[in-house]
Amino acid sequence: MKHAFLDNKPILLQPETYNRIPFWRMAARQDQVRCPACASPLRLIAGISFEPYFAHPEGVACPATEQEDSLPPEWQQAQEEAAAAVALVLEDKPTAEDAEETEMIGSFRLPKKRSIGSNAAVPPPAPKPPIFRKRLTPKKSIQHLAEQKRNEVLHPGQQLAVHTTDGPLLILAGAGSGKTRVMTARTAHLIQDLGVEPKKIMVVTFTTKAAEEIRQRIARQLLPSQARELVAGTFHSIFYRMLLHHQPAQWDQQRLLKKEWQKWRLLRETGALLGHDDLLSLKENEALDAFGVVSRWKNEYILPHDAAYREPVSDTERQAQQLYPLYEQAKKKHNWFDFDDMLIGCYEMLRDDPSLLGRYQERITHVMIDEFQDINRIQYETVKLLASPQNNLCVIGDDDQSIYGFRGSDPQYILGFTKDFPNAQTITLEVNYRSHSSIVSLGYSLIGHNRERWEKECRSFHREEGDTYLFEAEDEEEQASRIVDEIMHRREQGAVLGECAILYRTNESARPILERLSEAGIPFHYTQEEDSFYQRQTVRWTLAYLRLALNPDDTDSLKEILPTLYISHEMWNALRSQAILEDLPILHVLPQMTQLKPYQRKHLQAVKDILASCRECSPAQALELIFEDGKLREYLKKRAKNREDGKDRWSDELQQILAAAKRHVTVTDFLQYIEQMAVREKEWRTQRPLPDEAVHVLSIHRAKGLEYDHVFLPDLVEGALPHEYTLDELRKGGSAALEEERRLLYVAITRARHSLCIGIPRERFGRKTRVSRFVAEMGR
Numbered sequence: 001m002k003h004a005f006l007d008n009k010p011i012l013l014q015p016e017t018y019n020r021i022p023f024w025r026m027a028a029r030q031d032q033v034r035c036p037a038c039a040s041p042l043r044l045i046a047g048i049s050f051e052p053y054f055a056h057p058e059g060v061a062c063p064a065t066e067q068e069d070s071l072p073p074e075w076q077q078a079q080e081e082a083a084a085a086v087a088l089v090l091e092d093k094p095t096a097e098d099a100e101e102t103e104m105i106g107s108f109r110l111p112k113k114r115s116i117g118s119n120a121a122v123p124p125p126a127p128k129p130p131i132f133r134k135r136l137t138p139k140k141s142i143q144h145l146a147e148q149k150r151n152e153v154l155h156p157g158q159q160l161a162v163h164t165t166d167g168p169l170l171i172l173a174g175a176g177s178g179k180t181r182v183m184t185a186r187t188a189h190l191i192q193d194l195g196v197e198p199k200k201i202m203v204v205t206f207t208t209k210a211a212e213e214i215r216q217r218i219a220r221q222l223l224p225s226q227a228r229e230l231v232a233g234t235f236h237s238i239f240y241r242m243l244l245h246h247q248p249a250q251w252d253q254q255r256l257l258k259k260e261w262q263k264w265r266l267l268r269e270t271g272a273l274l275g276h277d278d279l280l281s282l283k284e285n286e287a288l289d290a291f292g293v294v295s296r297w298k299n300e301y302i303l304p305h306d307a308a309y310r311e312p313v314s315d316t317e318r319q320a321q322q323l324y325p326l327y328e329q330a331k332k333k334h335n336w337f338d339f340d341d342m343l344i345g346c347y348e349m350l351r352d353d354p355s356l357l358g359r360y361q362e363r364i365t366h367v368m369i370d371e372f373q374d375i376n377r378i379q380y381e382t383v384k385l386l387a388s389p390q391n392n393l394c395v396i397g398d399d400d401q402s403i404y405g406f407r408g409s410d411p412q413y414i415l416g417f418t419k420d421f422p423n424a425q426t427i428t429l430e431v432n433y434r435s436h437s438s439i440v441s442l443g444y445s446l447i448g449h450n451r452e453r454w455e456k457e458c459r460s461f462h463r464e465e466g467d468t469y470l471f472e473a474e475d476e477e478e479q480a481s482r483i484v485d486e487i488m489h490r491r492e493q494g495a496v497l498g499e500c501a502i503l504y505r506t507n508e509s510a511r512p513i514l515e516r517l518s519e520a521g522i523p524f525h526y527t528q529e530e531d532s533f534y535q536r537q538t539v540r541w542t543l544a545y546l547r548l549a550l551n552p553d554d555t556d557s558l559k560e561i562l563p564t565l566y567i568s569h570e571m572w573n574a575l576r577s578q579a580i581l582e583d584l585p586i587l588h589v590l591p592q593m594t595q596l597k598p599y600q601r602k603h604l605q606a607v608k609d610i611l612a613s614c615r616e617c618s619p620a621q622a623l624e625l626i627f628e629d630g631k632l633r634e635y636l637k638k639r640a641k642n643r644e645d646g647k648d649r650w651s652d653e654l655q656q657i658l659a660a661a662k663r664h665v666t667v668t669d670f671l672q673y674i675e676q677m678a679v680r681e682k683e684w685r686t687q688r689p690l691p692d693e694a695v696h697v698l699s700i701h702r703a704k705g706l707e708y709d710h711v712f713l714p715d716l717v718e719g720a721l722p723h724e725y726t727l728d729e730l731r732k733g734g735s736a737a738l739e740e741e742r743r744l745l746y747v748a749i750t751r752a753r754h755s756l757c758i759g760i761p762r763e764r765f766g767r768k769t770r771v772s773r774f775v776a777e778m779g780r
C-alpha cells in the first residue's frame with residue numbers, strides 16, 4: 001500500500017516524497033507509521049528495483065490491504081488528504097528563522113533543526129533530491145553472439161584453446177569467457193585423448209578453492225585417482241610442497257611468520273633494531289607499511305642489496321630499505337621464514353641445482369597457469385625454469401582483471417608474454433557467457449578508459465538485457481536498508497539467497513549492511529577481515545561515555561574513558577576511595593579531586609554536566625555533545641598526531657557511529673541495539689557450519705573468479721572507489737593506481753549474471769560525497 005498515517009497525519013508514497021523514505025523508515029521502526037484502516041503498525045519496504053510500499057507485518061490480516069485497486073471511500077479520502085498534505089509540505093520551504101531556531105538541552109543550546117537531531121521531519125535543504133533509482137544504460141553496447149549454442153558445447157575459440165597443447169600458448173580471455181571451463185577441458189583432453197599422465201600436468205590456480213574445483217571436475221569426467229595425481233594448487237602450495245620434499249628441516253611450518261605484526265615482533269624481540277634509532281622509533285603501523293613494501297620487493301626478486309640502491313619514492317620506502325636487511329638477518333639467524341621466502345626459496349633451489357631442475361623438467365611436461373595477469377616476477381621466473389626446454393606452457397589471463405599490484409603482480413608479464421616466447425600462439429576468448437548483455441556492456445564501457453591494456457572485441461552470449469540499476473541513498477545506513485529490502489523482495493520473487501552478493505571495496509562499507517541483514521534475520525556469509533567495529537578503541541570510548549551518561553555509577557565505563565580525561569591510575573585509586581567515603585557516584589567525585597589542576601577540574605565539571613544532559617537527548621545529539629563540548633574529538637585528534645598511524649580512521653569511526661546513532665530515538669535504545677549487534681556479530685563470526693542458503697558479503701578482491709545472479713555494489717563514491725590513496729597518487733601525477741581501481745570495479749561488475757545494483761550514498765562518514773568518476777565512464 002502507498003499510504004499510511006504518521007502521527008495521525010496521512011502520508012503518501014509517490015516519487016515526490018521518496019526523499020522522505022529514510023525518515024518514514026525510522027518512524028516505521030518506532031511503530032509510528034500506522035495503517036489507516038486497521039491502525040496496526042506498518043513497515044516501509046523500499047528497495048531498488050520496485051516502487052516502495054507500506055506493508056503489514058507478517059501475520060497481521062487487514063482486509064483493506066487487498067483492496068488497493070478499489071479503495072473504500074474512507075481510504076479514498078485518506079489518499080486525497082495525503083496527496084494534499086504532500087503538496088503542502090513540498091511548497092513549505094524552511095525559512096531563515098526556522099533555520100536559526102535553537103533549543104535548550106540541559107544547559108546546552110543546540111540548533112533545533114540540526115540534521116543529527118530527532119527533528120528530521122523538516123525537509124533538509126538539499127539542493128537536489130537523490131535519484132531514487134534509475135536504469136543505468138551502458139555508454140557503449142556490445143554485440144550478442146549471432147547464434148545461441150547449447151550450454152555444454154565449447155565455443156570454437158574455447159575448442160581451439162583446449163586442443164592447442166604443444167609449445168607456449170597465451171589465452172587472453174575476457175571476464176566470464178570460460179577460463180575455468182577451458183582449463184578443465186584442456187586437462188581432460190591431455191589425459192584422456194593424448195595419454196599424458198596426470199602427475200605430469202601442473203595446473204596453477206589463484207586460490208586453493210579453484211584448484212579443488214578443477215580436481216573435482218576432472219574426477220567427475222575421468223577417475224578420482226587421476227584427479228588426485230594432478231599437480232594442482234596455488235603457487236604457494238605447489239612450491240611449498242617441493243621445498244618440504246627436498247629441504248624439510250629448513251621449511252618446518254612451525255617457523256612460518258604468517259602475519260606482518262609477527263615480523264615486527266621478531267625484529268623487536270631479537271634486538272635486531274639495536275643501534276638503529278630511526279627504526280626503533282617507528283610506529284607499528286609505519287613498520288607494517290614498510291613490511292608491505294619489503295614483501296613487494298621480494299615478489300619482484302629485489303634483494304636487500306639491490307633495494308639499498310633504489311631511490312626511495314616515499315618515507316615508507318626509505319624505512320623499508322633500512323628494515324629489509326635487518327629483517328632478513330633476524331629471520332635467518334632464528335630459522336624463521338615468511339610466505340615470500342617460499343617463492344624465493346623454490347626459485348633458488350631449482351636455479352642452483354641443475355640436476356634437480358632437470359628431474360622436474362622431465363617429470364612436468366605440461367604447465368598451465370590461471371589468472372596469469374596477477375603473476376609476479378619470482379613466480380614467473382620459476383615457471384619459466386620448470387617449463388623449459390619444451391615450453392608446453394599455457395598461460396590464461398585477463399589483463400583487465402589484474403588487481404594485485406600492491407602485492408607485486410604486474411599485468412606487464414601478460415602483455416609481454418609473446419616477447420618472452422616469440423613462437424607463442426595467442427588465442428583470444430571474447431564471448432562472455434556469464435552476464436546478461438547490459439552488464440557486459442557496462443563493464444566494457446568502463447574498462448575501455450584504461451590506457452594500459454590489450455584491446456579486446458568483446459561479445460555477449462546472452463541476448464537478455466539484464467537489470468542494471470543505480471540508486472542514491474541519503475547515507476550509508478539508508479543505502480544498506482535499501483539493499484537489504486531489495487534482497488528480501490527478490491527472495492519473495494523466487495531468488496536464491498546464495499545467489500546474492502554484496503561486494504565492497506573497503507571493510508568500512510560492510511558494517512551497516514551486516515547490521516541490516518542481521519536485523520532482517522537474513523543469513524549471510526561474511527569473512528571477517530578486520531576487528532569488529534564496536535571493539536575499536538575510539539568506538540569503545542564513545543560507547544563508554546554514553547553508558548556513563550545513563551548510569552553515573554558505571555565504574556567500568558568510567559575506567560574505560562580515563563585516558564581521554566587525562567587521569568592516571570594512581571588518581572583513579574584515590575577517586576575510588578573518595579567516592580566510597582562520600583557515598584557518591586565516582587563521576588560526581590571527579591571534579592572535586594584536590595590533586596587536579598584548575599583547568600582539569602573545569603573540564604571534568606563540564607564532562608559531568610554534559611553527561612547529565614545527554615540523558616535528555618537523542619543519541620545523535622548526545623554524541624555531538626560528547627565529541628565537541630566533552631572534547632573527545634580534540635583528544636582523539638591529539639592522540640592520532642602523537643602516537644597513532646596518523647591516518648584519519650578515528651574521524652571516520654566517529655562519523656560512522658554518529659550515522660548509526662541517527663537511527664535511534666533514545667540513548668537507551670541505541671545502546672541496547674549495539675549490545676544486540678555485538679552478540680549477533682559474535683554468532684556470525686563463529687557460526688559453523690556456515691548456512692548453505694545465505695547472502696555473500698565480501699570484498700571485491702575476494703570475489704575474483706566467483707559469480708552470482710544478483711550483485712550489489714555499495715559506495716560508488718570518490719574516496720571509496722576509486723580509493724582515497726589512488727586519488728592522492730593521481731594528484732601527484734601517477735595514474736597507475738587509478739587504472740587498477742578501474743580494473744577492480746570491472747571485476748566487481750562482471751561477477752553479476754542477471755542484475756547489478758550500484759549504490760551512491762549522498763553522505764558517507766557524515767561528509768557529503770561525490771559520485772565516483774567511474775559511474776559516468778560506464779553509463780548514463
Ligand SMILES: Nc1ncnc2c1ncn2[C@@H]1O[C@H](COP(=O)(O)OP(=O)(O)OP(=O)(O)O)[C@@H](O)[C@H]1O
Nearest residue numbers: 151153154155175176177178179180181433434705
Ligand atoms: N561454452 C559455454 N557455453 C555456455 N556457458 C559457458 C560456456 N563457457 C563457460 N560458460 C559459463 O560461463 C560462466 C563463466 O565461466 P568461467 O567462470 O569459466 O569464466 P572465467 O573466464 O573464469 O571468468 P572470470 O575470469 O570472469 O572469473 C560459467 O557460469 C560457465 O559455466
